[in-house]
Every structure is written in C-alpha cells, then in structure tokens.
Amino acid sequence: MGYYFPPLHYTSGEIIIDGRNISGMDPDDVRKSILGREISYIPQAAMNALNPTRRIIHFIEDVMHAHEPSMSKKDILAMATERFQVLGLPPSVLQKYPVELSGGMKQRTVIAISVILSPKVLVADEPSSALDVTSQKMVIKMLRDLMDKGFIKSMIFITHELPLLYNVTDDIAVMYAGQIVEQGSAKEAVFTPLHPYSKGLMGSIIVPEEGLREAKLTAIPGVPPNLKKPPSGCRFAERCQYVTPECRAHSIDLRAISEGRAYRCILSEKQMQEAKSHG
C-alpha cells in the first residue's frame, strides 16, 4: 500500500493505482491522499481494531476530520447514517460501543468505516476467517453490495478458503512461497488447476454437497520453504509429486498461456491435465 513500517522495507517494484505510482511516495502524502481514498485495507481481525471506549460514530468522525476537515459533525452523522442504511447495517449501531456489537456486526462495521471515502481498491485480508459461517456470509454479502452499488471499484480478496473465493471473485491468483504460481478466472482456477500446488489446494475443498463423503482429500506433504533462503529452483519442488531434476536446476518463470491465464511450472498444459485424470 505504499506505506511501510519497520520491519517492512521497500526494496523494489511499483504499485500503480489508476495510473498513479504510489511506491516511494512520502508516507505522509500516502496517508493523506492515498489511504482511504484510493485504497483501503481490512485486516483479518479488523473487529479488534475498535477502541472499546469510543462510540462507532467517533471513528467515522476521526476518518472524516483527517480527510475532509470542513465537514460538520451533523453532516458526518447524516452521511454515515445513509451509508449504513444502504449497506444494510442498522444506523443505531453508530451510537453504540464496540462491546455492544457481535463479532460479525463489528467486522461489518469496520468494513463500512474503511470504505466510507469510497476508495477505488479494497484489500480484504481474510475478512471472514475468524467468523462463523452465518456471519461470514453476511460479510461476503456486504462486500458484494459494496461492489454492486459502486462504493468500491475493485477488490483484492486474500484467503485460503477456496469455496469462498470461488463465490466472491472474478479472477484468482494462487500464491506459494512469495510467488504467484497460477492465475486465471475463478472457474478455471478451481476446476482446471494447472500448477501442482493449486491442484492440491483444489483437492482439499470441503463443501456440504452430495458425493463429498466419498471424495478423497488431497493432502500436500511437507512444509513451505524457509523464505530467508528460498530454494534456487522451483519453490514447490520439495513437495511436488511431479518433480524432475530439471525443476531444482533453475527458477521457473510464470508462463502466460492465454489472456489472464498463466502458471509457473515446467510441465505443459496437456501433461498437467493428464496428470489430473489419474492423480
């Protein structure tokens, strides 16, 4: 997000939001003009981010004061009330303290606050992992509403819950040990995975559907490599069932096979699909 706290340091690369490069910008400028307006972030335990001694409306006032100092408290309340109604949150929440809200409600409140300035991009990092299925569904519904009603233009959803991802996103990028190993539409990534790691992931899906009980879950043996000294060859080689000596020789590039579809493996597309049939 163009904003680095130690021990995080900027080494190289660029982050471009809507044609504007934000990497290397002055942290103060990033905070004032980028965060909240261009890009916003919801961490996993966002619901714990609320100071228990303040009412919800105060957090919104804080955000608005930082970005729109001219706005009066009355206007902020009116704006927040309207926004909460649109997003299906009861406006009475605004006058409550965080402890009076349930976990799911808190999480949705934090999301509503973090998009109050209608950022272009929302980064949601496991926004529903700490919640039970019902609250999770409400959070997902809200995120979809945000997109449908145009409050945010794009969303980056970070999770290890594949069924969830499949139902929320258009495109999926699978990451392993600090690299993107596969890219594609949600459908392609879930039903015809090309990278051995993605295959493993897809094989571990559990959903309450008929036929699940007979299915065999795939487990990927081993642990991810230590990124302090990443392996020189393919980073997945140690755990891969299709590994060849060539894999360990040199690093593998991300291969684009069609528009928006790419994977990082030396096996061909055809080999991978065949492997699936008897793997």
Place this chain on the structure above:
Amino acid sequence: MNNTIKQVFRSPKFLVGFIIFSMILLTAVIYPVIVRDPPLAILGQGTFFEPGVYVSTFDTFQAKRYKLDLEDAATKRIAARLGPQERQDLKAWLVTAGVPEASIDTSDTTALMDLWVNTYDPAKSEGMTSAKRNYYERLDLSLKGILGTEGVIIATTNAETGLLEESDSFARDDFVNLNQIPVVRVLPLGTDNFGRDMLTELIAATRTSLLIGFVAGIVATSIGLILGLMAGYIGGIVDDFIMFVTNLFTVIPSFVLLILISFSIGQESRGAFTIAVVIGLTSWVWTTRAVRAQVFSLRNRDHVNLSKLSGHSIFRIMLKDILPYIASYVVMALILQISSGILAEAALSILGLGPKTTEVPTLGLMMNWAMIYSAHVTGKWWAYIPVLVDIALVSFSMNLMNTGLDQVFNPALRE
C-alpha cells in the same frame, strides 16, 4: 528467554535506569571495602563541618617548609577576607565619603583595595553609629594586616621559667607540601550534626536502604504473588476470602497502618530488617489485585486446559503454566515495590518511626537527623541535599527500568 533479555537491554529507558542503578549499587558495595571506617564513627567535635580537605595544623608546623614567591598571594588572601557583604560595606562607606558611585567596581579586588587604602580615614565616618564606625575600623585593620609583610611567631612556654619563648616563626611566603603532611582528612560532603563523615555515612545508608527496599519488595511481592495466584486460579470461596482481606487492606491506608505498626513495635526492637518486613507486610495489596487479574485472563487459556488434561496438579499448573506468563509483570511489580519500599522507609524515618538509630544509618534516618538539627534552616545543604539526590536517583533509576520493561513487555506501549 535470551532474546527477551536482549530486547530489554535494547530499550534506552531501561538501559539508562539500569546503568544509574548499577552505579549506585556498585558504589555501595565497593566503597566500604576501600574506606574501612565505621559509618557511624564520630570524627568532628562539633556539628556540620563544611565539605573540604581538613589538614592538621600541628603537622603543618612540623613539615618541611618551602619558599614560594607568589605575586597574587596577597590578593587571594584579601579576596578570601573580602566576601560580597564586605565589598558592599566598603562601597557604602566610600559613597558616603564622597567617591562617585560609578567609579567603584566591587568585583575588581585590587582597584577596590587601592581606593580604600587611599580614601579611608576613621574621621570621615561621621554620622554613623559607633557600632558601624568600629566595624569599619576593624575591617580596615584586618585588611591592613593581610597587606603587611611580617610573619607569625610561634611561642612555647618554657617549663622552668614559665616565660614564652619564640620557638619558631612563619614568613608569609612559607609553604608546606600537602603530600608531606601525614594527617589529612578529605570530607567531600562535610560532616553531619554528630560530626560523622557524611559520604561514608551516605553510602552505608544507601546500602541499608536498598536492603530494606529489597526485603520489603520481596516480602510484598511474594505475598501478593501467592495470594493473587490462589485467588485468580482457584477462584470460588478462596477468591472471595482473599479478595475480602485484600479489600480490607485497600480501604485502610497502608501508610497509616505502617505508622501504627512501627509505633507499637517500639523504638528498641525496630531494626532495619523489622522495618523492611513491616513495610512489605503493608504493601502487598495492589500486587495481589494485579496478579489476580492477570491470572484470571490466563486460567481459561487452552494451554492451561491442556495442562489440566495432562493430569497436572494445581500447584504445578500455577508454577509452570501461569507463573512464567506473568513473570515479566511480577518482575516489574517487584522493582516498583523495592523503590516504594525505600521511599516508605524514608517517610517513616522522617517521622521518627524508622529503625533504631544506633546500629545503621538509613537514608530516611539521615534526613531525620538533618531535620532535627535544623540543617535546612541554617543552610547546611550538605546534610540533606546529597541524601535527597540519592533517594531521587535510586527511585528514578528503578522507575526508569520499570518503564523500559513495560515498553518491552506491553505491546500497546511500543513505539
């Protein structure tokens, strides 16, 4: 564990506090090894000698003499005789005698003396009270005495005739080498009202006070820790009972309790150790409450549940599954307890309820003596300022260490 210690020492606050504290502690340990005088030995026949180097007058007579021709010797002697008050008096006389005020510079000793010697005439002191006139004459005489050139004669009584005979004489340019004088006593902080060496006494007092603080801290923290662990972990009736007692002690101001207990023990049986234990016994309350609150939040953690499921006894769970998690907190509480123990002793002793005065000095007792002998009224700063600074440094360094530890262990305070 090692990592935590490294982290602690990377905190600048802790480090500064630790260095100050270690220096005080080292001084308190090493000084008595080098200077073996008993701290309560009475040296001075009188009260409150100023800080300085004390040279035996007798020895200076015996010592080998050297002639040194120092030009400014006279000026220095005059400067020592002419304090700020005397200079103002000289000026006042000169002004009444008609010297223009602007031409008098009281800071230039030579010019002032010249002006004085040239202008002064007892006859011009008209209109002054006789006391004032006499004062100026005496002042003039003593200044002239300094300006003179003759030496001093030492006379001894002849045992046979009973007459004084000159045995020795000093010239003004006679010097002795301080190194050749066998008996010299340095009193960097002077003496107290009983004529004891303040520095030796202060260091011994620091040691006793630290010991008192340490014993009080250990006593208070142990009681607080044990009660807090029991109340927090066992809960139920045990918790209710311990909290009842704790609340009782919370309501009674502990200092009042401390005063009452100290008073009832009686002056004779109040040793430093007794006082330390009494301080500890009256200040465990908040440690208990804090430990209990911490244990409360820990006792339902999964690792405690797992330990129970492994069949461990309550005692072992408290010792191995709870105590390590609150250890940093307890260490912090201990540091604060030590520092407040030292302050409590000082406060008690100032009220005259401290340890009995014949055995060991404590910081509080030294304050008490300075106060009883009105050191603060008569301007004998060396009798109480060093003690104050010492107390302040000890508690400052401990609080600094505590704040540093807090920053390391409490993520909410990390910058």
Place this chain on the structure above:
Amino acid sequence: MAEESKQERKVCLRGTNLTKRFGFGRSQMVAVDHVDFQFYESEIISIVGESGSGKTTLAKMLLGLISSSDGDIYFQEQKRDIRSQKKKKEYWKNIQAIFQDPFSSYNTFIKIDEVLLDCINMRGGKKLPHAKKVELMTEACSFVNLKFAELTNKYPFELSGGQMQRLMIARIFLLKPKILIADEPTSMIDACSRATILDMLLALRKETGMTLIFITHDIGLAYFVSDSVYIMERGKFVESGTADSVILHAKEAYTKRLINDVPKIHEEWDLSTV
C-alpha cells in the same frame, strides 16, 4: 449406518438433561440447555452450531474442565465421578481434546519433549528406560509425519500452525484415549494442512477405535467426517441423526440455514438469504 447395528454397540458417553448456566439473576445466561445425547464407541460425532450456540461450553463440560449446573454425564454407562484430582486424572486418561488455536494450546516455556513425556507418564510409563521413551515419542511423531530428532529440544513456537496441530495429534497417539474431542481443529490452519490433519485424525481413530467428537461451525466438515451430526442452536440440540439424514435431508430451518451459509462450488450460493 443402520439403526440396529447401533443398538449392538456400546454407549461410550451419555448425557441426560445436561445444563450449564452462567451468572445469576437477571444476567443469567443458559449456555447449554437440557441436552441429551448418546455417543457410541468408535463413532465419529459432529456438534455443529454458530458461535455462541454453546458447543464449546458443552465440550468443556464433557472434558470435565467446567462443572455442569444440572444433569448427568455417564461414561461407559457409569455415572461420571471427578470430584477429586485423582479421579479427574483417571477420567482424563479416557478423554482428551485438541483445541482450535494451536498457537495458544502450548505453554511457550515448555519444550516439545516435555509435552510428549507428560503423555507417556500419564499412561504409566514414568519408569520406562529413557531409550524406550524416545522410541515411543519417535513413533508418535512419525505417525503424524514429524521427525522427533528435529523436534527434540525445541519449543512449540518454533513450529508452524499445521505442525503444532500435528504434534497435538501425536500427543493423542501416545495417550490413546477412549474419546477425543476436537474443537474446531482445522479452522485456524490453511486449507492444505487441513486435509492432512483430518486424514491423521481419521487414521488415528481407525487404529485406536476411539470415539471422535468434532465441534465445528463448518457443516461441510461435519458432513465429510462424521457418522452422526448434532445441530446446536442456543444451547439446544435442534436436530440430530446420521450425517446423510441431517445434511442432505435437513428438516429444521436452522440446519437449512447453516447449510445455506456455507459457500458451495458445484451449486449456486444464494447470498440473498441473509
């Protein structure tokens, strides 16, 4: 499985009228509200409910970590008696647990060796020669695909979440209890490790024939692993039965909603129902 075969099997854990109340007077809250159940030997049971439905409280009561306000628990048809520390210890030889968050399940200050040695000691192996103990620990670790030689003298926090949870299973392997309660054992770890953990738990059950009780909010997981499913809503069991009957032919609205709330892959996920 058929009803008649159930009749033949022995009841391992039975609860009647089990209730837990917290607080007094007006602020009183009934976390578990008069529940009845029968868990059979070697059965896999899932207790499914939202957060706050009382499933974790029920699990803690079964484990004997908290007392019940009302009702009785029968272990192997004997009324459970855990009034003294000694009896508790005896009971805990038979019932063990795996908790949700592996990161908080271990005492950070105790080495892995000691965690495993505790289990050997609990099984009465205190006087075994050291070599034999190491052999047992190595066996347990290799069961969960860990190498004891690499773990010895290490602290739990040096492991990944998945490894910690596997070590938990190694612990159970050593203890070989009659009943294992797994409280959301996979919800804090990533999808790949989840399959590994489940595989290991199922393999362990096959080997020891223990009763496995899953506590979860993930009805998909419940369907995948269990023989019987109990659906819990606000402290009560609203529906129970075999996994197929409960999940594929749910009768209660609550069960249907829980199933609905899980994101699907092959079916449309209906977001309009929240």
